[in-house]
Amino acid sequence: MARFYKKIPTRIQQFIKAQKMFFVATAPAEGRVNLSPKGMDSFHIIDEHQVAWLSVTGSGNETSAHLLENGRITLMFCAFEGAPNIVRLYGTGKEILPSDAAWEQYKPLFPDYPGMRQIFLISVASVQTSCGSSIPFYDYKGERNRLNEWAKEKGEEGIREYWEEKNRESIDGLPTKLYKS
Numbered sequence: 001m002a003r004f005y006k007k008i009p010t011r012i013q014q015f016i017k018a019q020k021m022f023f024v025a026t027a028p029a030e031g032r033v034n035l036s037p038k039g040m041d042s043f044h045i046i047d048e049h050q051v052a053w054l055s056v057t058g059s060g061n062e063t064s065a066h067l068l069e070n071g072r073i074t075l076m077f078c079a080f081e082g083a084p085n086i087v088r089l090y091g092t093g094k095e096i097l098p099s100d101a102a103w104e105q106y107k108p109l110f111p112d113y114p115g116m117r118q119i120f121l122i123s124v125a126s127v128q129t130s131c132g133s134s135i136p137f138y139d140y141k142g143e144r145n146r147l148n149e150w151a152k153e154k155g156e157e158g159i160r161e162y163w164e165e166k167n168r169e170s171i172d173g174l175p176t177k178l179y180k181s
Helices: 010-018 062-070 103-109 146-166
Strands: 003-005 022-026 034-038 043-047 050-056 072-078 086-096 116-130
Touching: 010 043, 010 086, 022 062, 034 062, 050 103, 050 146, 062 072, 062 086, 062 116, 072 116, 103 116
Parallel strands: none
Antiparallel strands: 003 116, 022 034, 022 072, 043 050, 050 116, 072 086, 086 116
């Protein structure tokens, strides 16, 4: 049976911190829904009402465009080992770019990855837990480093050029906040 909370209780915070992967979902008013798996050490719980997620350079920038349009975001965590559990964080998010003053406040929460693109600060409006009893077991074998290697090979200027070419708008043509600097 699903349960809802108005904040992230301590036991749910502990569950979230133990997960190696999570999913981010956003949607524009019209257009494609985006759902992306995330890994690395890219998620941080600030307090029971706020979390932060570090986004590194990727093939698209849907979250940026969707949050700019309507602010809505859902994060999902699944137990792939141990007791079954699914946790969803529903809320609104705002984007912090490396050029923003707030970047220096939130950047220390994360490792220094190549290709760091933005940090999404998410205000959690509600938390839902559900059983997860149909989720299969998986064994964690380690992180994949190909994205970090790719970003390191590109270098800072190459990443900025990639942002200009591939990350300035969503697949549905909505603008993002990225710019070439």
